[in-house]
Amino acid sequence: CKDNNTPPEEGKKVYTFTSGSTKIAVNAEAAPIVAALGQWRDYAESPSCATTGLDKIYIYPGFEIYTTPEGDRDLISMIRLYDDTVATEEGIRVGATKEAVIEVYGTPDQTYDTNITYEVVGMYLQFSLKDGIVTSIQYA
Numbered sequence: 001c002k003d004n005n006t007p008p009e010e011g012k013k014v015y016t017f018t019s020g021s022t023k024i025a026v027n028a029e030a031a032p033i034v035a036a037l038g039q040w041r042d043y044a045e046s047p048s049c050a051t052t053g054l055d056k057i058y059i060y061p062g063f064e065i066y067t068t069p070e071g072d073r074d075l076i077s078m079i080r081l082y083d084d085t086v087a088t089e090e091g092i093r094v095g096a097t098k099e100a101v102i103e104v105y106g107t108p109d110q111t112y113d114t115n116i117t118y119e120v121v122g123m124y125l126q127f128s129l130k131d132g133i134v135t136s137i138q139y140a
Helices: 030-037 098-105
Strands: 017-019 022-024 042-047 054-060 063-070 073-081 115-120 123-130 133-139
Touching: 022 030, 030 054, 030 063, 030 073, 098 115, 098 123, 098 133
Parallel strands: none
Antiparallel strands: 017 022, 042 054, 054 063, 063 073, 073 133, 115 123, 123 133
């Protein structure tokens, strides 16, 4: 398991997603973010395989927030952008080309035919690809 509580290195980019005026980050406490976003479109939960409690998924138009329990609170474990109605803070959305992603983010830390990944301490930003086109974006 990676240590998700390690602060990022000095000067290292921390990737966040913003919906409306609500900034969402991996490892942030979920309750105030979910409250600020308002009513979700769909919701799912299941017993956590990693800890005691429930893993939850809040589904909003264009994106999903995944949470995992930690003590008496839930933390955001992943944010997934699944259509072109939303974009990363840097302006990349589903439907962008692999080349556009690399132009904006630079050389990826990992590159495969089906995804490219940018890593920072405690999290990563991954672009899933099909035929060189972004099909989803995950912050985890």
